[in-house]
């Protein structure tokens with residue numbers, strides 16, 4: 001059944017969601033505090049650099065059903081997908097944008113509405129903070145208003161496939177909330193929809209990203225030990241993974257993005273005593289960019305005023321997302337030490353150049369931070385020309401497959 005749905009926050013998560021809901025026939029109002037985002041949506045301009053989503057965004061049905069504005073309005077359902085960054089000082093979730101998002105819908109809430117939080121939040125946020133705010137309206141949660149947490153798992157760079165095909169968790173505070181949310185998400189999700197309660201859903205999302213963070217930290221720790229032993233870590237991991245029940249991840253230059261370096265802190269916030277491993281993993285991964293910068297300094301110690309060209313600035317390969325990118329941290333650390341560092345990334349407009357050969361002219365070091373497929377291919381294709389263009393052909397790469 002077609003519903004009127006307000007999506008609060010039309011960023012990486014909210015906009016693809018709004019587009020898919022509109023495509024499924026719902027009347028969708030995307031609400032964002034940023035005027036340029038609202039205008040872009042209404043003018044049919046998509047700022048997400050993803051071809052499949054771009055095509056769907058241009059479909060007549062989506063253009064007809066999706067409208068954007070700066071303030072909410074009455075609807076059947078409200079979905080909140082605003083940022084939940086880390087309070088860097090206290091290392092706890094900064095829920096100020098969730099608070100303002102929920103506050104903004106209070107005047108428009110009516111009996112029978114569904115309110116979904118898609119933003120990643122610490123456990124107990126829905127039944128604590130969100131419930132208390134909603135009940136200020138005199139509407140009772142579970143009786144008049146239905147609350148649900150539906151965490152998102154999409155990967156920037158592959159949003160369309162993931163938003164449609166990933167399994168999802170629907171965490172209603174009561175069964176009616178879950179059923180209402182299931183009907184809405186079921187209109188475009190082909191993956192399975194698993195119903196649970198809100199606290200389990202909140203915790204699951206955090207466990208997923210913490211699992212990745214801790215396992216990456218283990219790989220990074222193995223890499224540091226291997227270096228001391230003079231062992232090739234990639235060969236060692238390849239051999240260890242021949243064990244039928246071992247699957248060690250790849251070490252890297254640090255973790256980035258909007259989720260992995262942040263979400264584990266939300267578990268620590270709720271239960272510090274039982275989060276010692278999680279806490280240690282955070283520090284191990286955060287230390288890696290500094291260690292990489294040290295390796296670069298060592299490699300260039302005999303060159304006066306070396307010129308460095310960093311290849312890849314996103315938080316992982318084959319995406320345009322630069323949020324919390326460890327590559328950018330490494331570049332900043334080197335620049336703070338006075339090194340001249342130019343950055344190139346074929347995925348990010350501001351950092352595009354005609355070719356690696358062009359930007360590598362007279363450089364002393366090519367620092368390959370993010371191995372995008374495009375970068376790997378270009379390096380393989382033009383290695384000789386690139387090396388000839390450089391003053392010193394030092395090419396530093398980390399943990400290649």
Ligand SMILES: NC(=O)c1ccc[n+]([C@@H]2O[C@H](COP(=O)([O-])OP(=O)(O)OC[C@H]3O[C@@H](n4cnc5c(N)ncnc54)[C@H](O)[C@@H]3O)[C@@H](O)[C@H]2O)c1
Nearest residue numbers: 009010011012013032033081082083084100101119120152
């Ligand atoms: N990006 C991802 O890959 C990803 C994946 C899974 C989960 N998440 C989670 O989803 C949530 C949203 O993340 P995102 O990546 O979409 O963030 P984003 O920064 O891309 O977009 C959020 C949007 O919300 C808007 N906004 C902020 N406060 C608002 C308010 N009060 N009213 C209306 N609009 C408001 C901002 O202007 C922005 O456009 C976060 O909790 C994040 O942790 C993100």
